[in-house]
Amino acid sequence: MLHVASVLAILGDFYFMRLHTRVGSAAIAFLLLMTLAPAAATALESAPTESFHDVDVLSDQAPAATMSVESAAAAEPVSVYRFWSPVYQxxxxxxxxxxxxxxxxRWSNIWTYEGPRYTAFSTQVAGTIPLYRFWSAQLNGHFYTADVSERDAVIARWPDTWSYEGVAYYVYPNTTSAPDTVPVARFWSSASQHHFYTASVTERDGVIRNWSATWSYEGDNFRVPAAGVPVDQPPVPNPGPSQPGNPGDTKNCSDFRNYTEAKAWFDTYYPYYGDIAKLDGNNDGIPCESLPGAP
Incomplete structure (x- = not known):
């Protein structure tokens, strides 16, 4: 490694050279660059590189995907993958x-993979806007919005409920004039306290027609490339039975004889009220893990 004293000595020698031989400043700069370059290259080679770490999407530590507006592949849309959780609705x-x-x-018992549902952009391209992502540890779900005002309102009003995770990916605004795009519809369920998004007209109309009591249609949220929407759509999730009454914090794990009983009680009320009795201490979807029969 080149020390400070060595650099000063080099500079002193160059200054002496300039006084006595009238070497131009450009030549001095070139000589200095040639002297420092090997040390700089060695420093770069020995610098640690950042490595990818596991992403815990079920905690408020989960970061959104890293974006780079300078990506050469920015013009190419990428798949947006969708999961459904019958546990969290x-x-x-x-x-x-x-x-x-x-x-x-790691969590296939909680999240069911539904495949790519549409495409978007991992980096911002002309005409697109950010889609912002939030995570709620209380509600065990994510929220997405392309509206800056809505993003700021959530950050300001509900910081204890929603953790802002940054930009998820980039989409087109509803007002876009870009050709070959389709709208992404947004629904809200007061029963599950979650939003649902779909780029499929068939799926959107099916939810409106069959489950309007569970999912309220909130209109189109943004637009995405039409080519990325699958033609064949899987059936939408079963909204489940009618909502039971809130039991409150009335149960402990000791009130159940085994894990099967605890899980049945937990699954009955969790989709509507969360872990109301605090039976799932580590928030992994498995209540009363100390009881006989627990996984």
Missing amino acids: AHFFTTDVAERDAINA
Whole structure:
């Protein structure tokens, strides 16, 4: 490694050279560059590189996918993958293949993979806007919006409920004049306290027609490339039975004889009221893990 004293000595020698031989400033700069370059190259080679780490999408630590507006592949849309959780009555969307694979590998008992549902952009291209992502540890779900005012309102009013995760990916605004785009509809369920998004007209109309009591249609949220929407859509999630009354914090794990009983009680009320009795201490979807028969 080149020390400060060595650099000063080099500069002194160059200054002496200039006084006595009238070497131009450009030559001095070139000589200095040639002297420092090997040290700079060595420093770059030895610098640590950033490595990808596991993404815990079920905690408020989960970062959104990293974006770079300078990407050479910015003009190419990427798949947006969708998951459905019958446990949380929620959907999750990501363009991050590593995040998709981590969920499939670690939480397939909670999140059911539904495949790519539309396409978007991992970096911003002309005419697109950011789609912002939030995570709620209380509600066990994500929220997405392309509206800056709505993003700022959520950050300001509900910081204890929604953790802002940054930009998920980039989409077209509803007012776009870009050709070959389709709208993404947004629904809200007061029962599950979650939003649902779909770029499929068939799926949108089916939810409006069959489950309007569970999912309220909120209109189109943004637009995406039409070519990325699958033609054949899987059936939308079963909204489940009618909502039971809130039991409150009336149960402890000791009130159940085994895990099967605890899980049945938990699954009955969790989709509507969350872990109201605090039976799932580590928030992994498995209540009363100390009881006989727990996984």
